[in-house]
Amino acid sequence: MINTYYGTKILNAFFNTAYQSKYTAWFNAMQGNNSQLKEDTAEALAENKIDFPVEPVLALFTKAPEADGTGYIEATYNEYNRVSLTQKGPAGNQIMATAGTEDGTGEYAGKKVAVVKNQDIIVFPEIEEEEYSETIVGFGVFGNNNLLLWGELTAPTPIETQEIPVFRVEQFVFKLA
Amino acid sequence: MDKELEKKYKPMQANVTVDLKLLFREQQAKEQKEKAAE
Numbered sequence: 001m002i003n004t005y006y007g008t009k010i011l012n013a014f015f016n017t018a019y020q021s022k023y024t025a026w027f028n029a030m031q032g033n034n035s036q037l038k039e040d041t042a043e044a045l046a047e048n049k050i051d052f053p054v055e056p057v058l059a060l061f062t063k064a065p066e067a068d069g070t071g072y073i074e075a076t077y078n079e080y081n082r083v084s085l086t087q088k089g090p091a092g093n094q095i096m097a098t099a100g101t102e103d104g105t106g107e108y109a110g111k112k113v114a115v116v117k118n119q120d121i122i123v124f125p126e127i128e129e130e131e132y133s134e135t136i137v138g139f140g141v142f143g144n145n146n147l148l149l150w151g152e153l154t155a156p157t158p159i160e161t162q163e164i165p166v167f168r169v170e171q172f173v174f175k176l177a
Numbered sequence: 178m179d180k181e182l183e184k185k186y187k188p189m190q191a192n193v194t195v196d197l198k199l200l201f202r203e204q205q206a207k208e209q210k211e212k213a214a215e
Contacts, residue, residue: 060189104194108194113194126182126185136189139189139191149195151191151193152191152193153189153190153191154190154191154192155190157187157188157189157190159187162185163185163186163187164182164185164186164187165187165189166186166187166188166189167188167189167190167191168186168188171188171189171190171191172190172191173191173192173193174193174194174195175192175193175194175195176194176195177194177195
């Protein structure tokens, strides 16, 4: 679950705040069950038609942030770098995202949710540091070095020397409810 | 795809839901607070 404390920051990341009024109707409609609108929105994200005021970059956490966004620990291996989400991946596809909607589950049951997925593999640098071993528990998206949003991995993932941490295609998923 | 590199891949997974209703309320609250401060 995304920590909604960062709601404003997410909006700033995904939608240029200069156009907030333009998106008011969109946000109101997103609260309803307009699957066509959600599909259009996911498609706009997928086709990079929405301006990003900052370049969103993905980070890996070995300790998740506190509720106020502080106290996180990022992966520490020597070769580690954050990865841009707006670049193209190794197969030449834009990393984020794929259009579409699906039925929500759990607290979102009965609602349509827009689904945004990575359509190319997200590859972090290979771990060359000797005798390195840590467990990745979560991720963060940064813009201009500010933590915009974060979430937990589906399962904590140990990484070690000579491994390459990746999100395979469609394994990094955002759902907009 | 480089098969040797692929052998080293350590797959991770994330699947998160962003509740836009909550986000939008937060944004509105922030704007109202800023207007009130002006």
